[in-house]
Amino acid sequence: MTDPAGAPPASEPAPGAVISARHLTKTYQLGEHAVHALRDVSFDIQRGEFVAIMGPSGSGKSTLMNLIGALDTPTSGELSINGAAVSSLDKDQLADLRNRTIGFVFQQFNLLARTSALNNVKLPLSYSRDPAKQARGDELAAQKLQDVGLGNRMDHVPSQLSGGQQQRVAIARALVNSPSLILADEPTGALDSETSLEIMNLFRRLTESGMTVVLVTHEPDVAAHARRLLRVRDGRIVEDRPTAEGSLRASVSTPRPPSSRCG
Numbered sequence: 001m002t003d004p005a006g007a008p009p010a011s012e013p014a015p016g017a018v019i020s021a022r023h024l025t026k027t028y029q030l031g032e033h034a035v036h037a038l039r040d041v042s043f044d045i046q047r048g049e050f051v052a053i054m055g056p057s058g059s060g061k062s063t064l065m066n067l068i069g070a071l072d073t074p075t076s077g078e079l080s081i082n083g084a085a086v087s088s089l090d091k092d093q094l095a096d097l098r099n100r101t102i103g104f105v106f107q108q109f110n111l112l113a114r115t116s117a118l119n120n121v122k123l124p125l126s127y128s129r130d131p132a133k134q135a136r137g138d139e140l141a142a143q144k145l146q147d148v149g150l151g152n153r154m155d156h157v158p159s160q161l162s163g164g165q166q167q168r169v170a171i172a173r174a175l176v177n178s179p180s181l182i183l184a185d186e187p188t189g190a191l192d193s194e195t196s197l198e199i200m201n202l203f204r205r206l207t208e209s210g211m212t213v214v215l216v217t218h219e220p221d222v223a224a225h226a227r228r229l230l231r232v233r234d235g236r237i238v239e240d241r242p243t244a245e246g247s248l249r250a251s252v253s254t255p256r257p258p259s260s261r262c263g
């Protein structure tokens with residue numbers, strides 16, 4: 001295993017990190033047999049990062065996403081989201097964290113079949129504890145559909161939309177509570193390559209406005225659109241590096257020292 005550059009040895013969450021994972025393990029006990037789905041995983045993800053997680057089937061990617069999304073708890077180790085240790089939160093606080101901070105996107109879109117795009121996007125607001133938000137449901141949902149380029153498809157039900165459009169509805173739904181983090185497990189898995197590119201461009205635009213996006217993919221072409229790649233094998237992170245796109249952006253945004261300009 002390569003030691004990922006910048007892997008955090010400390011047990012404290014990194015200041016300002018959206019996600020701080022420290023020595024996370026997840027072991028499933030199946031009778032006598034222990035399945036080590038994650039083994040000592042540590043990393044930080046900062047605001048605005050665009051991260052792709054790759055790895056073979058069964059390597060622990062979805063397990064990791066479920067932990068990051070506070071949908072499941074680690075066997076050991078500590079996870080902080082926006083500086084809050086997930087293990088210190090009670091059930092209500094966890095539900096609140098998931099509703100307000102995290103938007104989830106899935107491979108199979110998970111839209112309600114007989115429900116319009118607008119009402120699908122509005123759905124998470126019905127769990128909101130903010131009555132003002134609920135009252136503005138139509139307006140907020142319409143705005144998010146506009147943002148993903150579907151302002152002219154609000155009344156369509158999923159069967160009247162293409163796969164890429166359905167995934168964009170699902171992304172609008174993930175955005176409707178204005179989360180700071182989007183978690184997407186194989187969001188392009190059911191889409192052709194051109195439509196996948198459209199979805200990745202949408203995610204990229206979101207990260208440019210400060211949102212953090214973490215996605216799982218099996219496709220190197222899809223991962224190449226992210227800025228950072230985490231590779232998982234046998235429950236461990238075996239690689240953590242900028243993608244070519246990420247390196248390019250870093251070199252463009254790093255100002256040259258004055259001496260090289262006036263030489």
Ligand SMILES: Nc1ncnc2c1ncn2[C@@H]1O[C@H](COP(=O)(O)OP(=O)(O)OP(=O)(O)O)[C@@H](O)[C@H]1O
Pocket residue numbers: 028029030035036037055056057058059060061062063064
């Ligand atoms: N609820 C569970 N009970 C027991 N074992 C589980 C459970 N969920 C996952 N596992 C095991 O944990 C390991 C990691 O599974 P995980 O779903 O995270 O893999 P993955 O990398 O997402 O794979 P894929 O690319 O196929 O989706 C696998 O060996 C899997 O069989």
Ligand SMILES: [Mg+2]
Pocket residue numbers: 061062063
């Ligand atoms: Mg999986």
